[in-house]
Amino acid sequence: MTDTAQKFTNLFRTGKIGNVTLANRAVVAPMTRTSATADGLVTDEMVGHYGAFARGGWGMVFTEATYTDKEYSQGYINQPGIADDEQARSWSGVVDVFRQHGVPVFMQLIHAGAVNQGNHWKDGSIAPSAIRPINEQIDRYNGSGPFQVPKEISKSEIRKTIMDFADAAMRAVDLGFHGVEIHGANGYLPDQFLTTYTNSRTDAYGGSLENRFRYHMELVSEVRARVPSEIPVGVRISQTKVNDLTYSWPGGAEDAAYVFSKLGEIDGLFIHIAAHLGCAPVFGTDRSLAGLARQHSGHVVIANGKLHDPEEAERVLAQEEADFVSIAKGALADPNWPQKILSGEPPIAFDPGMITPLATLSNTRSWRQAQAGP
Numbered sequence: 001m002t003d004t005a006q007k008f009t010n011l012f013r014t015g016k017i018g019n020v021t022l023a024n025r026a027v028v029a030p031m032t033r034t035s036a037t038a039d040g041l042v043t044d045e046m047v048g049h050y051g052a053f054a055r056g057g058w059g060m061v062f063t064e065a066t067y068t069d070k071e072y073s074q075g076y077i078n079q080p081g082i083a084d085d086e087q088a089r090s091w092s093g094v095v096d097v098f099r100q101h102g103v104p105v106f107m108q109l110i111h112a113g114a115v116n117q118g119n120h121w122k123d124g125s126i127a128p129s130a131i132r133p134i135n136e137q138i139d140r141y142n143g144s145g146p147f148q149v150p151k152e153i154s155k156s157e158i159r160k161t162i163m164d165f166a167d168a169a170m171r172a173v174d175l176g177f178h179g180v181e182i183h184g185a186n187g188y189l190p191d192q193f194l195t196t197y198t199n200s201r202t203d204a205y206g207g208s209l210e211n212r213f214r215y216h217m218e219l220v221s222e223v224r225a226r227v228p229s230e231i232p233v234g235v236r237i238s239q240t241k242v243n244d245l246t247y248s249w250p251g252g253a254e255d256a257a258y259v260f261s262k263l264g265e266i267d268g269l270f271i272h273i274a275a276h277l278g279c280a281p282v283f284g285t286d287r288s289l290a291g292l293a294r295q296h297s298g299h300v301v302i303a304n305g306k307l308h309d310p311e312e313a314e315r316v317l318a319q320e321e322a323d324f325v326s327i328a329k330g331a332l333a334d335p336n337w338p339q340k341i342l343s344g345e346p347p348i349a350f351d352p353g354m355i356t357p358l359a360t361l362s363n364t365r366s367w368r369q370a371q372a373g374p
Contacts (some may be wrong), residue, residue: 059104
């Protein structure tokens, strides 16, 4: 065993999410790259992008957020979808490259709700309440100016979105993805139900925390029931949003105990915590949000946030704040991050310009090196 391997014993030991075995605890986080075709089909460029991760030594890779219906769920122009069989088939090249390298790949599923960037050409948007999202759209994703005011989603539309998620999950499973994750975080539709200032409903989906979390529970339960038990199903949870990096759950530790205990009632689930400020203690406790998820749910937990520092990733795992760590900026900067860390070679450092969509990323040094492959 190398000195580096001894230093990062937790990071580089095998682990399991459900029945899926991961060679190590380092996971590529979902990252929107807006490099699909206009009608949501996967491109050859995207296959190459994921192929770099398949060769890079990761334990598992998440796809970017993939939309679930062709009416309201798309959040970004040139975002990939899996809303029908044609879009699903376009993912076959991605699945094949992971199969060739023996690396698990999970698909993340999304409904953007009111937070859609640059999609004013669509027939509006839907959300728990007819409340305009705060702040403005993100220009690098073709957004400009304020968000649209959404229409309030009806109960029949709530049920349809849930069934669309389940249908999309089954398309992913049938295609060969090893697991699926529901994007329940970062200000998208499920999180819009949970967040107090985006949900002013007075029915069973608004008001109390129990009601505001009802959509998450119905959605995750339906997908888990539809997907075969041997396929892992997960949900991503956060406090902050793509358009609001300051929001905190109003009930603090009590809200966390409720949310994660409720998710703990669903068998065969994993929880993926997004925390852009990292895995520091929250709500006056001695645990991070990921640690609270692990404590209250009893499920496998993936932590995300500033974990491209391998020493911080090792600490989070060693202190049992999480079972796995997902890495975004470090993976984007250097798709060979795990191999570099294991060999003692410094990975390519992250540059903010790398966040730009994949067409621009293809000109960066890390991308050219990754395309060459080890």
